[in-house]
Amino acid sequence: NLSIVQTEIQRSQTHLQEWTSIGDMYLQSATSYISQAQGYVAEVNARMQREEQKYKWHQSQQAKLQADYDKGLQALIGARA
Secondary structure (H helix, E strand, O other): OHHHHHHHHHHHHHHHHHHHHHHHHHHHHHHHHHHHHHHHHHHHHHHHHHHHHHHHHHHHHHHHHHHHHHHHHHHHHHHHO
């Protein structure tokens, strides 16, 4: 009986090692995917910052043009009066 129990314990330990190896493999894959996703997020954030800078520049240019337009319009209105 003791021999049977020892054999079953060894078999159980072998199965546990297999499952641990499988778990480690999945963990490594998951870690790799997470790392890759973090790289994509960093790239998206960098692109968004560049686009935000461009947007702010365009916004300031539009404000300058609007001010010039308003100034010109006021000059026309003043010239007519």
